[in-house]
Amino acid sequence: MTPAARAAAAIDILDQILSGIPAEAALLRWSRGSRFAGSGDRAAVRDLVFDSLRCKLSRAARGGGLHGRGLILGMCREQGLDPATIFSGKGHAPAALTPVEAAAGAEPDGHQAMDLPDWVWPDWRAALGDRAEVVALAMRERAPVWLRANRLRATPAQAIAALSAEGIEAEPAPDLPTALRVISGARRLSASRAYQEGLVELQDLSPQLACAALPPVRHVLDYCAGGGGKSLALAAAGAEVTAHDADAGRMADLPARAKRAGATIRVAQPGSVRGSFDMVVTDVPCSGSGTWRRTPDAKWRMDMAMVQKLATIQADILDRAAAHVGAQGYLAYMTCSVLERENSLQIRDFIARHDFELLDQRLFLPPEASDGFYLALMRRC
Numbered sequence: 001m002t003p004a005a006r007a008a009a010a011i012d013i014l015d016q017i018l019s020g021i022p023a024e025a026a027l028l029r030w031s032r033g034s035r036f037a038g039s040g041d042r043a044a045v046r047d048l049v050f051d052s053l054r055c056k057l058s059r060a061a062r063g064g065g066l067h068g069r070g071l072i073l074g075m076c077r078e079q080g081l082d083p084a085t086i087f088s089g090k091g092h093a094p095a096a097l098t099p100v101e102a103a104a105g106a107e108p109d110g111h112q113a114m115d116l117p118d119w120v121w122p123d124w125r126a127a128l129g130d131r132a133e134v135v136a137l138a139m140r141e142r143a144p145v146w147l148r149a150n151r152l153r154a155t156p157a158q159a160i161a162a163l164s165a166e167g168i169e170a171e172p173a174p175d176l177p178t179a180l181r182v183i184s185g186a187r188r189l190s191a192s193r194a195y196q197e198g199l200v201e202l203q204d205l206s207p208q209l210a211c212a213a214l215p216p217v218r219h220v221l222d223y224c225a226g227g228g229g230k231s232l233a234l235a236a237a238g239a240e241v242t243a244h245d246a247d248a249g250r251m252a253d254l255p256a257r258a259k260r261a262g263a264t265i266r267v268a269q270p271g272s273v274r275g276s277f278d279m280v281v282t283d284v285p286c287s288g289s290g291t292w293r294r295t296p297d298a299k300w301r302m303d304m305a306m307v308q309k310l311a312t313i314q315a316d317i318l319d320r321a322a323a324h325v326g327a328q329g330y331l332a333y334m335t336c337s338v339l340e341r342e343n344s345l346q347i348r349d350f351i352a353r354h355d356f357e358l359l360d361q362r363l364f365l366p367p368e369a370s371d372g373f374y375l376a377l378m379r380r381c
């Protein structure tokens with residue numbers, strides 16, 4: 001496919017997404033109907049679609065409309081590309097611009113320029129202060145790929161060497177040698193021996209930094225274990241981990257992942273956890289506002305009412321999880337959100353209800369860390 005034909009495909013897919021079809025479903029539908037497209041074409045079309053969603057408001061403003069053509073035209077103008085090279089009307093390229101399209105478009109400002117929904121911009125600024133713009137602009141970029149070198153299988157140097165042997169270049173984070181940033185070859189990762197044999201796990205830098213900041217205790221309950229990212233990181237650090245989730249299906253792959261990683265993790269059925277632990281980790285469901293560059297369509301689906309609903313769920317999870325914290329034990333609360341309602345205000349309210357003291361709270365942010373990620377560490381008084 002020519003670059004213009006890829007843009008035409010992206011325009012169709014974006015129009016479907018804007019009409020309400022989830023991004024992955026729209027891409028899959030296009031993929032199934034486009035047997036002629038090679039793997040490079042598929043990756044390029046996917047990148048065009050996701051880049052357009054990340055920058056939806058600013059590109060729609062520049063391109064003169066919130067539709068597929070407007071978004072791709074906005075991309076051309078943002079990147080200083082001559083729109084006529086894409087909108088040529090030749091072969092499978094998009095039709096040439098109409099005079100109205102060619103004249104439309106304006107420089108974005110305010111929340112549009114930040115590519116954030118209008119409802120979130122005031123809360124975003126309240127939470128991040130003078131970092132608000134830098135972090136918002138980082139959310140317009142593609143997320144870097146981070147790995148965790150799994151100490152149960154390999155040292156970071158061994159993991160880097162194994163990756164390199166398969167054409168994947170990675171380097172350790174300055175402050176956390178087990179965190180490896182993939183510099184090139186990321187698309188080869190899932191088929192690589194290093195990944196399949198558990199030498200490395202996919203995990204963003206920020207949750208790795210959060211896990212590394214936890215005290216080294218023995219018995220840990222991962223109360224919202226989901227796919228087990230935190231359980232595996234804590235087990236690799238030497239903890240005996242019990243994984244729990246309200247939805248057992250979310251943990252379905254955990255036994256296989258733990259086996260691959262050489263970790264022993266006890267999986268508890270929903271609601272079956274008894275007794276107390278040295279530390280309970282609650283990696284709660286949240287708006288995901290710190291990870292919107294990975295899930296850009298989620299950024300546009302979220303709203304304030306959903307954040308309020310999530311905050312109620314988070315408070316309920318904290319109350320239930322706290323019951324499993326032993327005497328002098330720790331309670332760790334994590335979100336991949338940057339919003340105060342889900343972070344510091346949630347913890348302020350929890351401490352007002354319970355006999356816990358706040359030991360530490362941190363907001364990990366790009367560019368020093370990676371995704372936006374919040375950690376509060378508390379101890380039972």
Ligand SMILES: C[S@@+](CC[C@H](N)C(=O)[O-])C[C@H]1O[C@@H](n2cnc3c(N)ncnc32)[C@H](O)[C@@H]1O
Nearest residue numbers: 224225226227228229230246247250283284285
């Ligand atoms: C952010 S995800 C967890 C991600 C996971 N810790 C990881 O590292 O891969 C939040 C999880 O909380 C679970 N959850 C939602 N409500 C819950 C509740 N009341 N009790 C326990 N888990 C709950 C969800 O099913 C979901 O798997």
